[in-house]
Amino acid sequence: MISQEERSLFPSCRLYHEEIGIHTLEFLYHFDPVHEKDVMNWIWNGLLKNTPHRSDKTGLANLMPGLNAQIFRTNAGFFLRMIVNPRVIVDGKDGYLGITDCGSNTLGLCRKKFDRYWKQRGIRSIRMKRCNLSRVDLCMSIEFDATFSVPMYLDLLKRTPHDGRYGLQTMENPEDDLHIFKIANGCRALVVYDKLYEQRRFAHDGFDCENLMRIEYQMYSKALYKLRRKQTLENDQELLSWMMAHVPEILCKGIAFCLVTDPYVNAEKIRACIQKETGWRQSTKDDLRQMQRELYRAKNYDEYLKRSAISVLSQEGSDDLPMEAIKPCRLDRKLKCYRDLKLCPACLRKGSGRFYLPSLYQLVCSVLSDHEKQCRAE
Numbered sequence: 001m002i003s004q005e006e007r008s009l010f011p012s013c014r015l016y017h018e019e020i021g022i023h024t025l026e027f028l029y030h031f032d033p034v035h036e037k038d039v040m041n042w043i044w045n046g047l048l049k050n051t052p053h054r055s056d057k058t059g060l061a062n063l064m065p066g067l068n069a070q071i072f073r074t075n076a077g078f079f080l081r082m083i084v085n086p087r088v089i090v091d092g093k094d095g096y097l098g099i100t101d102c103g104s105n106t107l108g109l110c111r112k113k114f115d116r117y118w119k120q121r122g123i124r125s126i127r128m129k130r131c132n133l134s135r136v137d138l139c140m141s142i143e144f145d146a147t148f149s150v151p152m153y154l155d156l157l158k159r160t161p162h163d164g165r166y167g168l169q170t171m172e173n174p175e176d177d178l179h180i181f182k183i184a185n186g187c188r189a190l191v192v193y194d195k196l197y198e199q200r201r202f203a204h205d206g207f208d209c210e211n212l213m214r215i216e217y218q219m220y221s222k223a224l225y226k227l228r229r230k231q232t233l234e235n236d237q238e239l240l241s242w243m244m245a246h247v248p249e250i251l252c253k254g255i256a257f258c259l260v261t262d263p264y265v266n267a268e269k270i271r272a273c274i275q276k277e278t279g280w281r282q283s284t285k286d287d288l289r290q291m292q293r294e295l296y297r298a299k300n301y302d303e304y305l306k307r308s309a310i311s312v313l314s315q316e317g318s319d320d321l322p323m324e325a326i327k328p329c330r331l332d333r334k335l336k337c338y339r340d341l342k343l344c345p346a347c348l349r350k351g352s353g354r355f356y357l358p359s360l361y362q363l364v365c366s367v368l369s370d371h372e373k374q375c376r377a378e
Contacts, residue, residue, distance in 0.1 A: 002362055006263065009356040010363070011148045015371045016141035016212060021102040021247050022086060023216060025240075026135035029080040029126055039123060040078055044071055047121070064117060065092050066110075082131070086110035097199075099139050102247045107240065133236035134221045136243060138251050141195060142367055144211035150179070150194040152352055153213065157181040157192055157360060158300040159346035161260045161335055166190075168302045176201070183258060187226075189218040190258045192360065215364065217254040248368050252361065260335070260344050261361040267292060267347045269355065274341070284337065288345070291334050295346045305331075 031040045048054065048071060053062035060068040060081075066088030070081050087095030090109045100106045111128045118126040144150070158168065158181055166183040179194040195214040219227070228239045243250060255261075270292050274285050298304040308331065338345050348354055358366065 002358075002366060006356075006358070006362075007366065010358055010366060012145045013142050013148070013363070013367060015367050016143040016209065017098070018371060018374075019099040019101040020140040020251070020368070020371075021104070021138070021244065022100040022107070022136060022240075023139035024135070024137040025084040025086065025133065027082045027084065027128065027131035028134045029082070029131045030076070031078045031080065033077055036125065039125065040071065040080075043069075043080065043123070065089065066095070067114065067117065080126070081134075084110065084114065089113050099141070100244075102244045107244060129235070129237055131236075132221075133224055133239065136219050136224060136240070138217045138219070138243070138247050138254075139214065140251065140364070140367075141212055141214045142363065143209045144213065146210040148211050149352075150197075150211055150213045152349070153357065154179065154181045154192060154194070155349065156264050156344075156346055156357065157259070159295050159298060159304070160344055160359075161301055161346070163258050164305075166258060168300050184218075187220055187223040188254065188258075189216075189220075190255065191216040191218065215251070215255075215360070217251050219254075252365055252368070255361045255364060259360060260338075261359050262339065262342050262344045263359050263362060264344050264346065264348055264357040266350075266355050267296065270341075270343055270345070270347050273343060277341075280337070284333075287334055288337055291338075291345050292347055296349075301346075 031037070047063060048061045048069065051061040051063070054060070059070040059072070060083065061070065062068050066085040068083040072079055072081060085095070086100040086106050086109075087098045089095075090106050090113065091098070100110070115127045118124070155178075162168075162183050166185050166188075169182040169184055169189075171177040171180060179197040180191070181193065182189060182191045184190075192213060192215050195212040196209075198214075224236075224239065227243075228236070231239070231242055233239045233242055271289060274280075274288050277285070294307065295301070295304050298307065334345070344359060348357065
């Protein structure tokens with residue numbers, strides 16, 4: 001629970017346009033090599049090959065607003081991959097900046113337009129219910145006032161301890177990398193980015209705020225399969241309906257699973273809290289202060305882990321072991337001590353102008369709680 005005192009220290013923020021739900025869906029359609037070879041060739045030659053809006057980098061062709069597709073081959077045969085933005089399919093250009101809110105009927109309308117698109121082209125076999133759901137991006141945006149710096153918060157996220165099964169992803173352009181945080185593995189990804197920077201980069205206008213941070217929790221095939229089995233759902237359509245009804249819960253649990261959930265304070269506060277603990281050995285206190293200093297100097301948590309692993313290798317003379325086999329010395333115990341302090345070891349930068357910021361988990365939970373109270377009041 002977030003105390004009233006802590007809540008009073010939060011930056012001024014709210015759920016942008018009261019929307020939380022699905023941003024992107026990905027479907028796979030597997031062609032029957034015996035009966036659908038002609039259908040596949042027609043889709044390639046008639047729709048994908050010569051479309052003026054086909055990406056040379058990804059191979060995705062824009063078939064209509066909100067629907068991009070490509071054909072690719074695996075050991076299992078040929079597949080049609082379709083990236084769907086439900087809001088854009090339903091609302092056209094007016095939906096580009098929005099999210100398929102969990103309280104709307106957008107998903108049902110999207111399904112009808114998706115099916116109608118293929119039917120009008122004489123392809124009756126491709127229907128949304130016959131495709132395999134391979135990715136779902138759950139999404140929300142938080143609006144801040146002009147005094148808040150989204151890149152500053154992303155810097156904190158990059159230095160925040162995360163689940164070791166995830167790896168930090170980086171952008172090729174250093175400037176772009178300042179405006180996005182992404183950790184991912186083969187099952188899931190957590191992405192937080194400066195939405196206004198992204199829109200300016202692609203020359204899109206339309207946001208009516210000064211600072212906007214978008215949060216996406218992406219679930220891929222393995223994660224979706226596990227969730228469907230856990231909830232005993234019959235098919236992908238039931239899974240989508242269930243997810244739409246539980247977006248806030250899934251999003252909050254996903255963030256807590258990926259990242260440390262304790263708040264950020266400055267270095268002086270961390271050191272003072274460590275010093276107050278009379279039951280800890282001096283060596284433990286030294287280790288915790290050292291972790292705080294190294295995380296402050298590091299660009300991200302993965303860099304800190306790498307440096308810690310190299311340090312252990314050097315001390316133990318185990319240069320022949322692979323890096324991934326080395327676990328940073330006493331890392332679990334350090335993180336447990338920081339949990340006991342109820343603080344994140346990644347501290348605020350000097351000159352940030354702040355002495356407290358909530359964790360991403362606290363921030364999202366608080367914004368959603370405020371939104372729920374507002375909905376009840378209305």
